[in-house]
Amino acid sequence: MAADEGLLLNISEDWNLPGFPHPEHKKFPRSFRVKERRGIPKEGKSTKRKFQGASEGPPPKRKNEISLLPGKKTNVKEVERTGKGKPEGLISPKKHSAVQTNERQAERPFIKTSSLFKNNPEIPEIHRAMVKQVQEKVFTSDSFHELGLHPHLISTINTVLKMSSMTSVQKQSIPSLLEGRDALVRSQTGSGKTLAYCIPVVQSLQAMKLRVQRSDGPYALVLVPTRELALQSFDTVQKLLKPFTWIVPGVLMGGEKRKSEKARLRKGINILISTPGRLVDHIKSTKNIHFSRIQWLIIDEADRILDLGFEKDITVILNAINSECEKRQNVLLSATLTEGVARLADISLHNPVSISVSDETCDQHIKGCKAARGDGHLQTSAEPDSFAVPEKLQQHVTLVPSKLKLVTLAAFILGKCEFETNQKLIVFFSSCELVEFYYHLFLQTLLSSSVAPASGQSPSASSRLKFLRLHGNMEQEERTAVFQEFSQSKSGILLCTDVAARGLDLPQVTWIVQYNAPSSPAEYIHRIGRTARIGCHGSSLLILAPSEAEYVNSLASHKINVSEIKMEDILSILAMDDRFKGRRWGNKKSRSVGPQEIRERATVLQTAFEDYVHASAEKVSWAKKALQSFIRAYATYPKDLKHIFHVRSLHLGHVAKSFGLRDAPQNLSASLGSKKKSKLKRPNPHKKTQSKHCLAEILRSEYSSGMEAVDAKVKKQNKHRKPRNHTLQN
Numbered sequence: 001m002a003a004d005e006g007l008l009l010n011i012s013e014d015w016n017l018p019g020f021p022h023p024e025h026k027k028f029p030r031s032f033r034v035k036e037r038r039g040i041p042k043e044g045k046s047t048k049r050k051f052q053g054a055s056e057g058p059p060p061k062r063k064n065e066i067s068l069l070p071g072k073k074t075n076v077k078e079v080e081r082t083g084k085g086k087p088e089g090l091i092s093p094k095k096h097s098a099v100q101t102n103e104r105q106a107e108r109p110f111i112k113t114s115s116l117f118k119n120n121p122e123i124p125e126i127h128r129a130m131v132k133q134v135q136e137k138v139f140t141s142d143s144f145h146e147l148g149l150h151p152h153l154i155s156t157i158n159t160v161l162k163m164s165s166m167t168s169v170q171k172q173s174i175p176s177l178l179e180g181r182d183a184l185v186r187s188q189t190g191s192g193k194t195l196a197y198c199i200p201v202v203q204s205l206q207a208m209k210l211r212v213q214r215s216d217g218p219y220a221l222v223l224v225p226t227r228e229l230a231l232q233s234f235d236t237v238q239k240l241l242k243p244f245t246w247i248v249p250g251v252l253m254g255g256e257k258r259k260s261e262k263a264r265l266r267k268g269i270n271i272l273i274s275t276p277g278r279l280v281d282h283i284k285s286t287k288n289i290h291f292s293r294i295q296w297l298i299i300d301e302a303d304r305i306l307d308l309g310f311e312k313d314i315t316v317i318l319n320a321i322n323s324e325c326e327k328r329q330n331v332l333l334s335a336t337l338t339e340g341v342a343r344l345a346d347i348s349l350h351n352p353v354s355i356s357v358s359d360e361t362c363d364q365h366i367k368g369c370k371a372a373r374g375d376g377h378l379q380t381s382a383e384p385d386s387f388a389v390p391e392k393l394q395q396h397v398t399l400v401p402s403k404l405k406l407v408t409l410a411a412f413i414l415g416k417c418e419f420e421t422n423q424k425l426i427v428f429f430s431s432c433e434l435v436e437f438y439y440h441l442f443l444q445t446l447l448s449s450s451v452a453p454a455s456g457q458s459p460s461a462s463s464r465l466k467f468l469r470l471h472g473n474m475e476q477e478e479r480t481a482v483f484q485e486f487s488q489s490k491s492g493i494l495l496c497t498d499v500a501a502r503g504l505d506l507p508q509v510t511w512i513v514q515y516n517a518p519s520s521p522a523e524y525i526h527r528i529g530r531t532a533r534i535g536c537h538g539s540s541l542l543i544l545a546p547s548e549a550e551y552v553n554s555l556a557s558h559k560i561n562v563s564e565i566k567m568e569d570i571l572s573i574l575a576m577d578d579r580f581k582g583r584r585w586g587n588k589k590s591r592s593v594g595p596q597e598i599r600e601r602a603t604v605l606q607t608a609f610e611d612y613v614h615a616s617a618e619k620v621s622w623a624k625k626a627l628q629s630f631i632r633a634y635a636t637y638p639k640d641l642k643h644i645f646h647v648r649s650l651h652l653g654h655v656a657k658s659f660g661l662r663d664a665p666q667n668l669s670a671s672l673g674s675k676k677k678s679k680l681k682r683p684n685p686h687k688k689t690q691s692k693h694c695l696a697e698i699l700r701s702e703y704s705s706g707m708e709a710v711d712a713k714v715k716k717q718n719k720h721r722k723p724r725n726h727t728l729q730n
């Protein structure tokens with residue numbers, strides 16, 4: 001099953017070679033041969049723009065150039081591609097004699113074309129009126145002095161954290177929390193929510209009449225969804241506690257030996273920061289953990305934690321706390337605290353204050369907050385489920401046919417990191433397998449001699465490419481090392497899953513790239529929120545297939561604007577990099593290359609990827625596994641996005657290209673199984689719980705406690721039990 005014409009030939013202007021039927025016509029299994037949907041936004045007006053590379057005829061001048069090359073009019077040598085077990089570079093028997101008889105041509109180097117620019121779906125034009133984004137003012141002119149905090153705490157904020165004025169969310173939250181109120185706090189990403197809860201916790205604990213003793217155990221429990229966020233929050237609390245040495249903070253996050261965590265718990269931790277999974281492990285196995293003195297329960301990224309995946313863990317934790325302590329302050333925070341989460345929280349929160357920073361004036365907000373105090377519901381001045389986006393965050397989208405996705409991402413990375421300075425990129429993928437795959441692929445191709453620097457090009461260009469990766473299947477030691485390395489570096493590219501989407505405060509990130517679309521607009525907000533933090537500038541790029549273009553409208557319905565960057569503009573960066581120069585362009589100056597050469601350069605780059613992947617059967621199988629993982633993740637988009645992201649709209653042959661595969665793997669459809677295929681075709685409403693469970697399992701693996709191996713047996717047993725009623729009880 002060829003993904004394209006499957007030819008080795010000298011690059012020709014004519015990408016449509018006769019006698020080689022395109023696989024679209026007959027080669028794909030029915031379930032994957034569905035046409036790419038045109039992706040015309042439902043609500044917005046949209047016209048289609050034909051992607052120029054597809055069937056564009058060569059300009060007359062260039063046609064002349066063909067005669068200098070072995071194009072089809074000049075005895076083109078066509079060499080069979082090697083996809084089906086033939087050794088690489090094997091010459092088609094049919095054409096062999098022709099090759100032998102033309103010595104001059106035989107000396108010419110071959111460049112494998114991938115027909116990247118043929119038979120792609122049309123790219124729809126995005127014509128959509130801009131929505132008015134929800135904006136928030138980050139800073140206030142008020143200083144921390146106005147809060148009546150302990151002077152040592154103020155001086156720590158000023159001198160250790162080097163902060164003088166409060167952010168809007170801090171100004172609104174800290175006084176209410178110091179009054180002893182429960183609270184729901186929503187403010188945009190990177191607006192200082194961590195200190196908005198840490199300062200009141202530290203202030204209240206240091207002021208206790210009976211001095212906090214280490215052996216008292218936890219007074220405050222902070223739940224966060226990932227280990228890196230746990231470390232980060234711990235770091236902030238630790239800094240704030242500098243003058244109050246008798247209050248001991250601690251973090252439980254997996255990756256560390258359970259025994260040593262137990263020992264730390266036994267000694268005593270007063271402000272305990274943990275991921276839900278790890279805490280549950282200790283509740284179940286550690287006798288020394290008790291919650292009788294708990295005064296604060298903070299759930300950061302509350303919508304994530306109260307969502308799928310953490311359900312059981314949260315129930316265990318809340319039951320454990322509720323059985324030991326009667327009264328405490330509860331605080332829920334997130335940039336995307338929706339009404340749904342608020343309703344869930346209503347059950348447990350006592351007369352909460354609802355804090356939502358938005359584009360209204362602070363005064364109006366305070367009025368809004370006061371109004372909310374009466375009934376405890378989350379009230380926002382903005383429409384429900386519309387999210388604030390940092391003012392200085394420039395959001396972009398690019399529509400890229402599946403075949404061209406890999407080269408477009410590579411060109412984007414090269415453009416930013418080779419030709420600009422101090423660029424720090426985070427690239428999001430939908431699974432751990434994808435991160436691993438692209439990480440190694442980029443290391444071995446973009447950094448290695450397979451795309452060797454052309455003579456005259458500075459070798460430092462590729463040494464500017466520093467790739468790192470972060471996902472839930474890595475050893476904790478490596479995860480922490482990567483997190484710290486990327487935090488401290490001025491440039492680099494972090495390939496990651498959504499494990500890095502929430503809460504992480506990685507300084508000076510310039511670009512967020514979403515190679516796979518997120519599972520919800522809320523996750524979109526969190527991913528892009530890793531840049532443009534605390535009033536800084538930043539940019540984001542969402543890469544969508546033409547069939548996924550409607551996602552732009554889905555974002556708009558949450559008051560999110562994205563502006564389009566044309567794929568051709570991203571690819572044009574290849575003009576700057578002579579490593580990808582097609583042979584026939586000789587000494588032509590890089591900067592004056594036209595669209596045809598850009599396409600050829602993109603093909604050279606794609607060929608480098610394909611050559612790497614097809615260098616061994618092992619690598620091909622690895623790429624297939626990554627492709628399979630992509631399809632599996634694609635099948636888990638929630639119901640409300642299924643009309644945009646449906647496995648049936650994937651063209652397997654085209655998608656395979658983005659994994660460096662020349663062929664659409666035959667055994668992939670087989671391995672999905674006929675049962676599964678039919679399930680994908682027609683989602684069964686009665687199987688909703690099952691697919692929810694499946695999604696939960698995927699999310700769980702991303703946000704794991706690190707003890708899955710130990711607990712796998714227990715989980716397997718629990719799997720068949722009825723899930724417990726999930727309510728937050730006081």
Ligand SMILES: Nc1ncnc2c1ncn2[C@@H]1O[C@H](COP(=O)(O)OP(=O)(O)OP(=O)(O)O)[C@@H](O)[C@H]1O
Nearest residue numbers: 163165166167189190191192193194335503505534
């Ligand atoms: N008052 C302040 N003045 C200056 N910098 C601040 C202030 N408050 C917080 N910051 C800094 O702003 C950055 C973002 O803060 P934080 O991580 O708490 O944001 P957040 O709102 O929790 O973001 P997210 O929603 O992504 O979790 C951090 O680097 C933090 O140190």
